[in-house]
Amino acid sequence: MSAVWRASRAAVRRRRLQSIVIGLVVLCSTTTVVLALGLLAAASGPFDTAYAKQRGAHTVATYDTGKVSDAQLARTAHRPGVAAAAGPFRQAVVDVPGDWLWRPAGPLTVVGRADPGGPVDRIELLEGRWATAPGEIVVNYSGNGSPYRELLGTKLEAEGVPPLTVVGFATSMSRSAAAWATPEQVAALHPTSAQMLYRFTRSATDKELSSGLAAASAELPEGSLRAAQTYLTLKQAFSSLADAYLPFMTLFGVLGLLVSALIVGNVVSGAVVSGYRHIGVLKALGFTPNQVVAVYLTMVSVPAVVGCVLGTTLGHALAGPILKVAFSGIETGRASVGGIDGWVTAVSLVGMPALVLAAALLPALRAHRLPAAEAISAGGAPRTGRGLRVQRLLGSTRLPRPVSLGLGQPFARPARTLLTMAAIVLGVTTVTLTTGLTTTMVAFGSAAQGYGGPRVGVETGTPGNGHTIPRLSDAQIEERLRSLPGAEDVVARGLAQVSLVGYIQPAFADFYRGDTSATAFRIVEGRRPEGAGEVAAGPGFLTQRGLAVGDRITLELNGRQAPATIVGKLIDGDARALESTWETFTRLDPDPRAIDYGVRLARGSDAHAYAEAVEAIDPGLSANVADSVNAPTATVVGFSSVFTLLLTVVASLGVFNTVLLNTRERRRDLGMLKSIGMTPRQVVAMTVTSVAGVGAVGGLLGIPLGVLAHRVVVDNVGVVAFPESMKDVWHAPQLTELLLAGVVIAVLGALIPARSAARMTIATVLHTE
Numbered sequence: 052m053s054a055v056w057r058a059s060r061a062a063v064r065r066r067r068l069q070s071i072v073i074g075l076v077v078l079c080s081t082t083t084v085v086l087a088l089g090l091l092a093a094a095s096g097p098f099d100t101a102y103a104k105q106r107g108a109h110t111v112a113t114y115d116t117g118k119v120s121d122a123q124l125a126r127t128a129h130r131p132g133v134a135a136a137a138g139p140f141r142q143a144v145v146d147v148p149g150d151w152l153w154r155p156a157g158p159l160t161v162v163g164r165a166d167p168g169g170p171v172d173r174i175e176l177l178e179g180r181w182a183t184a185p186g187e188i189v190v191n192y193s194g195n196g197s198p199y200r201e202l203l204g205t206k207l208e209a210e211g212v213p214p215l216t217v218v219g220f221a222t223s224m225s226r227s228a229a230a231w232a233t234p235e236q237v238a239a240l241h242p243t244s245a246q247m248l249y250r251f252t253r254s255a256t257d258k259e260l261s262s263g264l265a266a267a268s269a270e271l272p273e274g275s276l277r278a279a280q281t282y283l284t285l286k287q288a289f290s291s292l293a294d295a296y297l298p299f300m301t302l303f304g305v306l307g308l309l310v311s312a313l314i315v316g317n318v319v320s321g322a323v324v325s326g327y328r329h330i331g332v333l334k335a336l337g338f339t340p341n342q343v344v345a346v347y348l349t350m351v352s353v354p355a356v357v358g359c360v361l362g363t364t365l366g367h368a369l370a371g372p373i374l375k376v377a378f379s380g381i382e383t384g385r386a387s388v389g390g391i392d393g394w395v396t397a398v399s400l401v402g403m404p405a406l407v408l409a410a411a412l413l414p415a416l417r418a419h420r421l422p423a424a425e426a427i428s429a430g431g432a433p434r435t436g437r438g439l440r441v442q443r444l445l446g447s448t449r450l451p452r453p454v455s456l457g458l459g460q461p462f463a464r465p466a467r468t469l470l471t472m473a474a475i476v477l478g479v480t481t482v483t484l485t486t487g488l489t490t491t492m493v494a495f496g497s498a499a500q501g502y503g504g505p506r507v508g509v510e511t512g513t514p515g516n517g518h519t520i521p522r523l524s525d526a527q528i529e530e531r532l533r534s535l536p537g538a539e540d541v542v543a544r545g546l547a548q549v550s551l552v553g554y555i556q557p558a559f560a561d562f563y564r565g566d567t568s569a570t571a572f573r574i575v576e577g578r579r580p581e582g583a584g585e586v587a588a589g590p591g592f593l594t595q596r597g598l599a600v601g602d603r604i605t606l607e608l609n610g611r612q613a614p615a616t617i618v619g620k621l622i623d624g625d626a627r628a629l630e631s632t633w634e635t636f637t638r639l640d641p642d643p644r645a646i647d648y649g650v651r652l653a654r655g656s657d658a659h660a661y662a663e664a665v666e667a668i669d670p671g672l673s674a675n676v677a678d679s680v681n682a683p684t685a686t687v688v689g690f691s692s693v694f695t696l697l698l699t700v701v702a703s704l705g706v707f708n709t710v711l712l713n714t715r716e717r718r719r720d721l722g723m724l725k726s727i728g729m730t731p732r733q734v735v736a737m738t739v740t741s742v743a744g745v746g747a748v749g750g751l752l753g754i755p756l757g758v759l760a761h762r763v764v765v766d767n768v769g770v771v772a773f774p775e776s777m778k779d780v781w782h783a784p785q786l787t788e789l790l791l792a793g794v795v796i797a798v799l800g801a802l803i804p805a806r807s808a809a810r811m812t813i814a815t816v817l818h819t820e
Contacts (some may be wrong), residue, residue: 054338056349070354072707073315073407077358078365079700080307081403085366087304088398089391098289101224102282105173106135108225108248110264111280111555113142116245119275124247127267136267137171138247140164142228143240144550145209146609152190152205152217154229155646157548157608158557159207161188162228162246163237171248172225179203179219182232185239189219189231212240226285226556244277257283280555284595288626298764302484306477310702311403312410313474315351347415348408355407363399367391456737461745468745471709475749475793476756478702482792483757484764485695490780491765491773495622505658506677509648509665521671525644531668532648537656540566543645545636552605552612554596559628560586560606562636562643569651575774576600577619583634584615589624590772593617606631608639622772699796706742706800731810738805739798746797750790757789 101107114124121139128136145159167174167181178200182189188207207215221231227248232240251263260281268276338346370391461468509532511521521528525543532541542565549560571579577600580587586604593599600620606613613635621630636643650665652658662674729737758781765773 054342060353070350073351074354074358074361075700076311076315077355077403077407078362080311081359081362081399082366082369083307084304084403085363085391085395085399086369087301088395089366089370091301092392092395098224098286102286105175105224106169106171106250107223107282108137108172108227109251109254109282110249110260111172111225111227112247112249112264112268112276113244113278113555114139114247114271114275115277116141116243118272119245121245123271124245127247127271128249130267130269132251132253132263132266133249134252135170135250136247137169139245140247141234141237141242142244142246143237143242145207145212145215145240147207147209147548148609151207152202155546155548155559158550159209160229160555160557161237161240162231163234163242164231165234167221167231169248171250172223172227174221174223174231177220177222179217181221182218182236185233185236186213186216187218187232187236188215189221190217191226191229191231192220192222193226224285225282226280229557254282257281278553278555284556287595288591298767302760302764303481306481308406310474310477312406313470313477315355315407315410316414316470344412344415348411351407351411352404355404359400359403362403363396366399367396451736456740461741467709471706471742472745472749472752474702475706475746475796476753478699478796479750479753479789479793480756480760481695481702482699483754483789484760485692486785486789487757487761487780488764489692490785491761491777494777494780495773505652505656507650507652507658507662507665508675508677509650510673510675511644511646511648511671521669523669523671528669528672529645529648532650532665535661535664537652537661538650539653540569540651542567542649543633544647544649545633545640545643546646547608547636547640549639550607551596552607556627558592559625560636561628561630562633563630564633564645572774573622574619575622575772577617579619580630580632580635581618582632583638584613585618585635586615586629586631587619587621588617588629589621589626591626592624592629593620595626606635606639611639613638620772622774702796703800706746706797707804710738710742710801710804734808735802735805738808739801742797742801743794746793746795747790748793749797750793753793754786754789 124139127133128138141163143161143163145161147154147156147159164174167176176189177192179189203217203219205217207217215232215236225248227246247267249264249267251260253259253263260283264276264279509528511528523531529541529543532538542563545562545564547560547562548557550557567579574587577587586606588598598604598617600617602617604615604617606615615631615635624630633643650661652661658676662676665672665674761780762778765778
C-alpha cells in the first residue's frame, strides 16, 4: 500500500493544475450542496425536534361547552386511535382594546391550566413563573430569542374582565393558546368553549389527522366541534419562507453535483489517456491492475478531500446569514434554527469524496484493462485519426487555417468533448435559470414599488405601545398629510387581530382606506377588495386554511362579527394576514383608527423634506422614506448570483482541464506548427476555437433546460403566486445573449492554457521528444 501512496503523491505533484481544478470544483460544489441540504434540514428538523420534546398536540380541538359536557370530552381521550390526550381546558376570549405588549388590538385566547405539564402540549416557561392565583396570567411568546424580563408585571385591563397581571412568559409549539391562567380565573372570564389536545397513533398526513379527530369525536353531539388545528399546518407555517428558497437552492445543488461528476470523470479520463506510458511503467515495475486503479483514485481523492473540507467550512460560514433570512419574521417557538445539522456535515464530508471516486472509477478502469506492453508502446501520442480527417475537410473551406484546425480538434477525443460539453450545458442552464429568476424578481420588485414618485410611510403612536399619542384625530392627520407640498395620494391602514370563526389561529387583518388601485398588480386571481365584507389573502394564508377565491369566512372582533367573501388572491403575503376595506373595519370596530399612512409623492419631490414636515405637524407622527430595494428580490437575486458564479467557475474549470490535456497531448503537433510559421496569436486562436464551437452547441442545449428549470422554480414557490406576466420573461434578444454564455464559459476556461501553449518554444517541445 505504501507504493500506491507514493505513486499517488507523485501523480498529485506532477499534475498540480488538475489537482487544483478538482479541489476547486469540489469546493464550489460542496458549498452549494451544504447550503441546499442545510436549508432542507432547517425547514423540518428543528420543528420536529422541538415539537417532540414538548409532546406537541397533533390536533388542537375546540368544542362548544353549550353542546357538550366536560365528562363527554374527557371520554374522547380513550377513543380508538388516540395515543394521548390532555383536557378539557376551559377557554375564554378577551378583547384587548389597544396595543398590548407586542400584540395589536384584538382577541386574546386564554386557556385555564393548573400547570404547564401533562401528557400533551408541555408548555415551556421562558421567564417568570406559572399563574397560580387569581388575577395572574402567563403570555405565550413564540418569537425568536427570549422575551424581555422587564415586561413582567405588565397589566391587561380589558372591558368586562378583572385586571390581569403578567407573571410569566411561556411558549407552546402547539400554539394552543395566546395566554394561560388558572382554571378558576378562566371560569371568571365567562368561557364558552373548551379545548382538547390530542396525539394520534397515525398522524403523518392531513387525511390521517382528520380521521383520528373524527373517530375521537364520533360520540359527541353534532355541531359541538367549533374548530380544529393540526400540527402540519403549524409546520407549514414554520417553513413557509424557507420553502420559498428551497426549490432553486436544491436545483443549484443538483447542478453542482452533476458538473462535479462530469469534470472529475474528464480529469481522470484525460490523466489515463495522457499517461499511457506511465501506466505501462507502473505495471512493468510490478503494480497489479487493482493497484494502478488505486493510484488514480487516490490521485483524485487527495484534492477532493481538501476541497470537500474547505467547501463544508465555507458552507457553514454562509449558512448563518442565509438561514437568518429564510426564517426571518416567523414564529419559531423553541425550534432553534442556528446552523447546519450534524448529518448535513457528515453527508457532505463522506458523500462528496464518494461521488468523486464513483465518477473517477469508470475512466480509471481503462488503466486496469490496459496491458503493460501496449501502454508503453502507445506512449503519450493521441489518436488523431478522426480529428485529422475533419481538419482536412475544414481545411478545404475558406476558413482561416487556425480556425479550421481548432474546429477539428474536438473530434479527436469525442468522449472528452462530450464530457466538456455536458459541463458547459449545465453552466449555461445555470446562467439561463439565474437570468430568468432575476428578471422575474426584478419585475416583482418594481411592481411592489409601484409607479409615480417616492413614497413616505407615516406611523402613528397608539395607546399601550409606549409612543406619543397624536393630538390630531384620524381624519385631521389624513387631511394634513394631503395638504403638504408634493403629496399626490394618501392611503390609511388600520390593523386588528381578528378571529376567524371555525379556525383556532387568529389573523392579522389590514384594513385600507383610500385609492388602492396602484396595488392591483398584487392580485393574481380575482380582484382587489372594494366594498364591505370583501377580503384578499396571499397563497400561504389560503393554502394553510384550505380556502380559495370565492369562499366565505366570518371575521370576529370585540364580540362583533362580519361575514366576508374572499374576492382576490394576492401575489404574496404573510400566511397569518389578510387584507380588507375600511368599510369592513367599521363593521367590526365602531371607532376605527389608522395606525399608519402610505403617502405617494409627485415625481421629483423631496421625500426627506416631506418626512420632516410630517413630524413637525404632530409629535405623535413618525415619517420614514420608503426603501427602494425590495428585500425578497435582493435575497433571491443575491443567492442566485452567488450560485451562478460558483457553477460558472466550475464549468470553466472543466473547459480549462480539457484544453490543458489537449495542449499537453499535442505538444509535438504544436511544435511542428510553430516550426512552419504559426504565430503565438494563431496558436491562441486555434486553441480557443477548439472549445468555442463546443461552447456554442452547449449554449443551444442549455438554454431550453434553463427555461424549463426557471418555470419549475417559479411555479413551486409556495409563498408567492407569480402572475403569468412575470413568468414570461424570455425574448429573442435575451436568448441570443444567452447563446453566447456557452461560448464565454468555454473561452474563459481556454484562455490560460491557450496562452501557455502560445508561449511554448519549439526547442522545449523538441527537447521532450
